[in-house]
Amino acid sequence: MAHNGNRYSEEFKRQIIDLYLSGKPVKELADEYGLVEQTIYKWKKLYAATIKVDENKTISLKEYNALQKKMRELEMENEILKKGYSHIRQKTITEIVAFITKYQTIYPIKLMCKVLGINRSTYYKVANKVDSARTIENQKLDADILAIYFATKRRYGAPKIHHELLNQGWNISLKRVQRRMAKLGIHSIVIKKYRHYSSNKRVAEKDNILNQDFTATGINQKWCTDITYIHTQKDGWTYLASVMDLYSRKIIGWAYDINMSAELAIKAVKNACLNVSNPEGIVLQSDLGTQYTSDIFERFLASRKICHSYSRKGCPYDNACIESFHALIKKEEIYRHVYKDSKEAYDSIFEYIESWYNRKRTHSSLGYKTPAAVHAECAA
Template sequence: MKQKRYNQEFKETIINLYRSGTPVNQLSSEYGVPEVTIYKWIKMHSPIEGTNELTPADISEIQKENLRLKQEVEILKKGYDHIREKVTDQEVINHIHVEKAHYSIQMMCRVLKVPKSTYYQAANKKPSVYQLENEQLTTRIRDIHRESNELYGAPKIHFLLCREGWKVSIKRIQRLVRQAGIRSTIIKKYRPTQTQHLVKERENHLNQDFQTTSINEKWVADITYIYTLRDGWFYLASVLDLHSKKIVGYKFSRQMTVELVTQALENAILTQEPLEGLIVHTDLGTQYTSEAFQKQLKKHGIIASFSRKGCPYDNACIESFHATLKKEEVYRNRYSNFETAKLALFQYIESWYNRKRIHGAINYLTPNEVERLCRSTL
């Protein structure tokens, strides 16, 4: 049997519980982690004597980062030689001029293969009347944008400039607005109605067939939201194994992003190590239909399956788990902030739901017991 693997967030939470006063033997019993493993995690994340706050894990990460940066520099140097002829001298000179406050001109000229004389000749060149006018226009554009409480975009700014006597085209203003990084910051009113956009139907391999013969055959995934008093709403992405009913992967975040669902799936893959051919079923949410999530599935040989539009029964199992989570934990408590809620839900999933909560659908066993039985027969 392979040694069980844990993601970094799980390790950090166990260490935080230890530092808050929970004994190692209790943590081992509650979360099924050997005591020697917990002591190892604590040692790896404890400051080294004489280094203030540096831990062995920190030093290891620094060494990895240094190696990564060294490799990136070598790759960039090799790649730059192939594209240098496609980059104009003026573009390189502009870059040097922007970065000269951070790096020496001599070093940048050497790395970017531009003679110093070429740079200084260009630097001493007087700007044209057109360039000077663009600078004046950009200054006035910024003023108008600020005076409008950052609400105006290029069309309204162009109108005001013309009214002030400037003879400029809308395309020129659009270009200067874009170069200045100016955007109209209008917040749209929230409307709790169904989307009017067409949702592209995708292949439904699961087709409400929730029957399995072993673990890591069919997973279902979804996102739910939880409210906190200080930090407002945050999100939980969960991945459930239909055979064991175990939450095999999850991730908490204060934003509902693609990274939220990809990291939840990556955590599940890390701990479960499924074989190719696994089916992962989700709804048609933009996070799950995103290119990044689909690439992740293909990378691990996973088959993507999607619910039909407007049919919640296709993904009923994971929605049932989230309903249970809220009835048993969320609705019974009030969370002051994101970190408090995150810890409470971690304890619910890892200590209660996966390890202790029995399920009628799996002969009143716990998810961990079902998984243990399956692994013993593999």
């Protein structure tokens, strides 16, 4: 749950209500984004209303949710058909039952039986026949592995899935998890190594206070920031500015726009300052981009008494943590989609940062805790 007194940007509030209007229950939103349910109801009064279909027609929230539910069911049926007819070669009862068992944690059994043309009684009769203890255990293990794998949107590999299984009570080796994942034909998204392309543009060297010392004894001591590019079909290149706390690795502020400007960089840092009573003395690391060396950005930092530390020209390792985060969000989320426009990209970024990365994605460097958990422990 979020601590009382947390402040949120208007964009954050509107996005939560958009998710509510799309059919997500208030309790689920509260759990997923660390909010108090009453806060969401308060925002709902401010932002939610009947839904306008066109100039002459509106529908109720209940009708809208029913349509959303029907659309989700149709999407699932389509996914089941696609997966089913690419995985099931002979279309035998055994293969169909194996397919349903494999995906039972992802799709309802009733829906899969309907789509694949098999009676539920037939499925349960074949699926429940007596198997060896090892086979039964492997089936349960496979189901748990797949549940973790798809719950993390295919972002976790064997080491993290193994850690989650140990937390669930399994007493198994990493090698066994690797073998089962190979048998299931699943693997994590591979993160490509950073490739630096040098620029011929001359940039004046500035003070590098941090000097690749990313250690901190608590939150709000050292931050880092950067801007990355995201392509959309309608709006072309768009830009994400992020601010990370180096102690917790939490993204404490971010901003997104179709223009790359000093104002975008400032907005991300402003959002990072929302829950800091006094940012005086915090060291902020950035590269030598024109947004960060601009007078307006420097004046803003000076007004908050934030110390500005600059990476050396052509040295991405000076800002490695935020570079790593931007590589991660691209490989785990952005490169997996073709965004129609900036709104679609924003929705994707919002879910990744606010729900997945900060609150659910564990980090081995944090003792397999989430950034939000480490941040909250330090703030308590």
